[in-house]
Amino acid sequence: MDLFSAIDTEPVQRRMDELAKELDRLNYEYYMNDRSLVSDEEFDGMMRELQDLERQYPELASPLSPTKRVGGEVNKIFRSVQHRFPMLSLGNTYSIAEIEDFEARTRKLLDGVPFTYTCELKYDGVAIGLTYRHGRLVQAVTRGNGTTGDDITTNAKTIPTIPLQLRGDYPDDFEARGEVVYPFDAFNAMNAQREADGDEPFANPRNAASGSLKLQDSAECAKRKLMFCMYFMMAPDGVVLPDTHFGRLEYARQMGFKVQPYIKECKDIEEIKDFIEYWDHARWELPFGIDGIVIKVNQTPLWDRLGLTAKSPRWAIAFKFKAERVSTLLESISYQVGRTGVITPVANLTPVWLGGTTVKRATLVNADFIAKMDICAGDHLFIEKGGEIIPKVVGVDMEKRQLGAMPIQYITRCPECGTPLVRVEGEAGHYCPNSDGCHPQIIGRLEHFVSRKAMNIDTLGPERLEMLYGAGLVRNVADLYDLKREQLVGLGTDATIQDKGADNLLAALEASKQVPFERVVFALGIRYVGEVGAKKLARYFKNIDALMAATEEELAQVEDVGEVTAKAVSEWFADTEHRAIVERLRAAGLQMNGQWAVVSGRLDGMTLVVSGTFQHFSRDEIKADIENHGGKVSGSISGKTSLLVAGEKMGPEKLKKAEKLGVKIISEEEYMEMVK
Numbered sequence: 001m002d003l004f005s006a007i008d009t010e011p012v013q014r015r016m017d018e019l020a021k022e023l024d025r026l027n028y029e030y031y032m033n034d035r036s037l038v039s040d041e042e043f044d045g046m047m048r049e050l051q052d053l054e055r056q057y058p059e060l061a062s063p064l065s066p067t068k069r070v071g072g073e074v075n076k077i078f079r080s081v082q083h084r085f086p087m088l089s090l091g092n093t094y095s096i097a098e099i100e101d102f103e104a105r106t107r108k109l110l111d112g113v114p115f116t117y118t119c120e121l122k123y124d125g126v127a128i129g130l131t132y133r134h135g136r137l138v139q140a141v142t143r144g145n146g147t148t149g150d151d152i153t154t155n156a157k158t159i160p161t162i163p164l165q166l167r168g169d170y171p172d173d174f175e176a177r178g179e180v181v182y183p184f185d186a187f188n189a190m191n192a193q194r195e196a197d198g199d200e201p202f203a204n205p206r207n208a209a210s211g212s213l214k215l216q217d218s219a220e221c222a223k224r225k226l227m228f229c230m231y232f233m234m235a236p237d238g239v240v241l242p243d244t245h246f247g248r249l250e251y252a253r254q255m256g257f258k259v260q261p262y263i264k265e266c267k268d269i270e271e272i273k274d275f276i277e278y279w280d281h282a283r284w285e286l287p288f289g290i291d292g293i294v295i296k297v298n299q300t301p302l303w304d305r306l307g308l309t310a311k312s313p314r315w316a317i318a319f320k321f322k323a324e325r326v327s328t329l330l331e332s333i334s335y336q337v338g339r340t341g342v343i344t345p346v347a348n349l350t351p352v353w354l355g356g357t358t359v360k361r362a363t364l365v366n367a368d369f370i371a372k373m374d375i376c377a378g379d380h381l382f383i384e385k386g387g388e389i390i391p392k393v394v395g396v397d398m399e400k401r402q403l404g405a406m407p408i409q410y411i412t413r414c415p416e417c418g419t420p421l422v423r424v425e426g427e428a429g430h431y432c433p434n435s436d437g438c439h440p441q442i443i444g445r446l447e448h449f450v451s452r453k454a455m456n457i458d459t460l461g462p463e464r465l466e467m468l469y470g471a472g473l474v475r476n477v478a479d480l481y482d483l484k485r486e487q488l489v490g491l492g493t494d495a496t497i498q499d500k501g502a503d504n505l506l507a508a509l510e511a512s513k514q515v516p517f518e519r520v521v522f523a524l525g526i527r528y529v530g531e532v533g534a535k536k537l538a539r540y541f542k543n544i545d546a547l548m549a550a551t552e553e554e555l556a557q558v559e560d561v562g563e564v565t566a567k568a569v570s571e572w573f574a575d576t577e578h579r580a581i582v583e584r585l586r587a588a589g590l591q592m593n594g595q596w597a598v599v600s601g602r603l604d605g606m607t608l609v610v611s612g613t614f615q616h617f618s619r620d621e622i623k624a625d626i627e628n629h630g631g632k633v634s635g636s637i638s639g640k641t642s643l644l645v646a647g648e649k650m651g652p653e654k655l656k657k658a659e660k661l662g663v664k665i666i667s668e669e670e671y672m673e674m675v676k
């Protein structure tokens with residue numbers, strides 16, 4: 001018998017419900033109770049079975065299915081929505097004296113009514129509000145400006161500590177608020193992966209959490225392993241909630257929310273101070289970041305009596321921890337040479353424990369920074385780690401300065417090749433001009449050229465590049481494409497490269513010849529030309545000849561290319577050796593033309609303006625698409641504008657102007673129809 005026939009879907013539905021229920025239960029036990037009841041394989045097997053069934057029978061899939069945890073839906077846009085209850089912020093202070101004032105003021109206002117406080121952690125993440133109706137999650141919205149925020153429901157569903165379906169007893173309609181945090185372990189693992197992939201690491205868990213919630217691909221958000229810490233609950237009139245904050249959080253826990261256990265009911269200022277003091281030290285043992293303590297009046301009926309100030313409630317206050325700061329000895333300064341020759345001074349410090357890690361080194365940025373901080377040899381420096389994971393030098397510990405200490409003498413010659421350093425007018429950094437003879441610059445450029453976002457020749461790591469350079473086979477990036485099999489086999493101190501290695505390397509070099517033009521531009525390693533800048537330049541000039549011939553003024557016309565970059569690009573191509581490298585790369589067969597050149601001439605002679613956000617394109621994509629069809633894109637509406645392509649959330653000014661000038665307005669769909 002065909003169980004899954006279209007006529008009788010009941011058994012399918014039953015199996016799907018069964019799987020969903022079991023997966024939900026296992027999720028709950030794992031994330032709320034730290035209990036793993038089945039092996040990962042078993043869990044994944046059930047998840048896959050449910051996913052397969054949902055694919056086969058999409059009409060039977062529940063919007064709250066545990067498969068949503070894995071993500072997969074793409075967020076085209078994050079709709080802006082109004083908060084039902086404004087998301088207020090809290091008054092905050094760094095001073096215990098002000099906490100004492102808050103406590104005394106509250107007591108006075110409450111005039112003899114008995115009450116207590118709750119003290120809890122101030123989670124360092126992103127505030128969101130979750131709306132539940134009839135026990136089901138219906139919407140997740142970021143705080144935004146407190147009045148409106150972005151709808152991030154799809155991504156929120158991938159966070160395992162956000163219940164999709166509540167358990168037991170729950171109010172029929174309410175909003176749960178809390179903070180999405182990025183636990184340190186998951187954050188560090190993700191940053192390590194980013195660095196390995198050649199991506200810029202995130203500065204801190206808070207920014208990373210915020211960025212994760214705005215990812216277009218919810219499957220990617222699922223991989224981030226974010227956590228939701230619930231701290232607040234509110235409901236419309238008529239819906240009854242427990243009458244203490246403590247009780248509400250306990251209630252929330254029973255519904256299936258992750259409520260951190262570190263909450264304490266305090267009866268007076270002494271208990272509040274003890275709680276603050278305890279967490280000022282203990283916070284580094286938590287698996288996620290906090291930046292303070294929140295103190296609330298526990299009895300919720302008193303909240304109305306205390307009321308609000310302009311933007312925050314009078315019944316709560318946040319105590320913020322000062323960024324942790326230590327002083328440690330500056331043992332020496334190293335000077336690093338980057339691939340573009342820029343020198344970065346780095347402080348070598350006596351290792352010191354700070355905010356959960358040992359700090360041994362910190363950047364001193366450039367000569368101006370050292371001068372401004374007035375750093376002398378033998379000084380002790382103050383190091384701080386605030387919200388940032390990277391420690392910063394914030395000043396000199398003057399009490400420890402040695403008598404007669406001398407200011408740091410900045411180097412005048414390159415620490416690697418001895419060439420006198422140059423400092424360009426208007427720029428803070430020094431650099432070594434010996435680009436072709438300075439070892440770290442040569443290797444740095446090669447490393448950049450082969451990196452993932454450039455030519456992506458992953459068989460060539462730093463060691464192999466050193467090997468090729470050491471053997472005199474490769475001095476610049478064009479030399480890579482002259483490598484012969486017989487030169488490679490047997491290379492390395494113990495013949496590291498063998499037949500297969502040589503073949504792989506040559507194949508990878510061959511494959512890199514298909515890398516698109518915009519990445520070739522990036523790979524050249526021109527100062528200030530990052531991935532985005534390279535893309536813009538490539539799209540604007542369309543081929544290497546036009547790019548090479550462009551004047552500084554023409555270069556500066558390109559979106560996101562400033563004068564400094566324009567100058568750097570023009571100087572780079574003015575160098576005959578650079579031109580020779582480009583010619584050799586061209587001869588080797590690298591892409592020197594954009595593939596997108598001209599798709600059609602449907603928009604020939606037309607100037608289009610785009611505004612708002614689109615369903616099928618990012619803004620850059622629709623602009624490129626217009627150009628591909630022969631049209632010109634302009635940033636502002638004028639008498640010359642042929643068409644305005646209006647997306648969602650289009651600027652009202654543009655609309656007004658277009659109407660005034662009688663410019664035809666078309667929708668994204670109409671545009672797509674036009675160029676089809």
Ligand code: IVH
Binds near residue numbers: 121122143178
């Ligand atoms: S209560 C009306 N409790 O800190 C009061 N806020 O300005 C609602 N935060 O934007 C806030 N941990 O995102 C509360 N345990 C906690 C918190 C907390 C972090 C954030 C919240 C708010 C900001 C205070």
